[in-house]
Amino acid sequence: MSLLALEEVMAAESRVVILAELKALKEHEEIIENNLNIRIKKIKKRGFYKPIIADNQTNVILDGHHKWNAAKEFGLSKVPTIFVDYFNDAGVQVDVWPECGKDSITKEEVIEMGLSKNVFPPKTSKHSFDFEIPSLSIPLEKLRDV
Numbered sequence: 001m002s003l004l005a006l007e008e009v010m011a012a013e014s015r016v017v018i019l020a021e022l023k024a025l026k027e028h029e030e031i032i033e034n035n036l037n038i039r040i041k042k043i044k045k046r047g048f049y050k051p052i053i054a055d056n057q058t059n060v061i062l063d064g065h066h067k068w069n070a071a072k073e074f075g076l077s078k079v080p081t082i083f084v085d086y087f088n089d090a091g092v093q094v095d096v097w098p099e100c101g102k103d104s105i106t107k108e109e110v111i112e113m114g115l116s117k118n119v120f121p122p123k124t125s126k127h128s129f130d131f132e133i134p135s136l137s138i139p140l141e142k143l144r145d146v
Contacts, residue, residue, distance in 0.1 A: 015131050017051045019143065020081035022071055025052065026060045028114035030122045031069050039070040048080050048138040053129065056083035060114030062092070062127045077145040080136055084129075086111070091130030097123040 042049065048071075052064030061068055062084070071079045084092050086107055094110060096102045105125050113120055 015082050015084075017080050017082055017134065017136065019078040020052075020054070020059075020083075022068070022076055022079050024059050025054055025068060025079070025081070026058065026114045027065050027068060027119055028060055028110050029065050029120045029124055031065050032122045035066045035122075036069050036073075039066040040073055043067070043070050043074065043140070046137070047140055048143060049136055050133055051080040051082045051136060053082050053084060053127070053133070055086040055111065055114075057086070058111050058115060060086075060111050062086065062094075062110070062125075063129075063133075071143070074140055074143075076140060076143040078143045080138060080143075082133070093128045095126045095128070097126045100124045 048067070050064070050067065052067055053062045054060060054064075055062060064081075068079060086092055094105055094107055096105050100121065100123055102124060110125055
């Protein structure tokens with residue numbers, strides 16, 4: 001697995017990492033404060049190391065809520081993101097985490113929540129992808145507006 005520099009474009013299996021506007025992305029799930037603190041420490045040490053995954057039609061975050069919130073803490077304006085065709089890509093699946101209080105969840109429910117003013121409790125939706133999420137190495141200063 002290779003690390004990508006900011007100048008490189010990742011296009012593996014038609015998955016492209018782009019620098020998306022942080023404020024354009026929408027969360028659908030709460031975070032766990034301890035997990036956020038872990039992400040903050042990791043990003044501070046390594047830079048942005050994994051992209052966020054979001055729906056290409058609605059900008060709803062599917063994977064990466066803690067990284068997105070860490071980016072807000074750092075005052076970043078952009079975040080590395082892979083956009084997917086959530087409803088039409090059979091390789092993007094959603095299920096529920098065990099003991100989350102729900103027996104099942106649909107893609108429609110995820111998007112509805114992301115577009116609302118509400119969020120699910122943490123660890124409700126569990127997304128899986130049929131592609132490898134690449135490792136990155138992007139210094140934080142490259143993700144701030146100057």
